[in-house]
Amino acid sequence: RKEVEQDPGPFNVPEGATVAFNCTYSNSASQSFFWYRQDCRKEPKLLMSVYSSGNEDGRFTAQLNRASQYISLLIRDSKLSDSATYLCAVRRGSARQLTFGSGTQLTVLP
């Protein structure tokens, strides 16, 4: 089993829709969680960190469920510009390195 797993999609949604992605992690010692966005043929860019209490940034909401060992990303009122691959990343305890999921591809349709 992979340490970090994501549904690869693709998710095709109409503009204005709400879409949610989940990312499960297998190591209960994981301490830090992040969502990255990657556009086609570009580098990953940090979208948001995920805090224990959940956090929101505009149309984006990230949540952490430690009991079930997953993080989620909710995108409200989808825009065409949200089309990208969304990667989750997890850091175990005091480890320096991040472990990434394979990414979920989102296409927002006009």
Place this chain on the structure above:
Amino acid sequence: NAGVTQTPKFQVLKTGQSMTLQCAQDMNHNSMYWYRQDPGMGLRLIYYSASEGTTDKGEVPNGYNVSRLNKREFSLRLESAAPSQTSVYFCASDTTGYEQYFGPGTRLTVT
């Protein structure tokens, strides 16, 4: 503020050739990382350097070597390139415990 820079952007090698990928960051980060990204495989860590003077293996280190030249620079060397090393290579840096910032990537093809 350039962030993380990588050179070259593209490279084509023949099997058996060697090359070095260069990475530099100007954010005064302690840690630097090399990843490769293949379709359907996500980002896989090759090597990382927690601080100047130290390097450690990641998930897929075979066939690669690294050098942390100073705090700013971290290079990745392929001594004898193989077709299986065809990939997109990303360098990243961070301050311990915080988010990583990535360079624009190097697209490497080995024929």
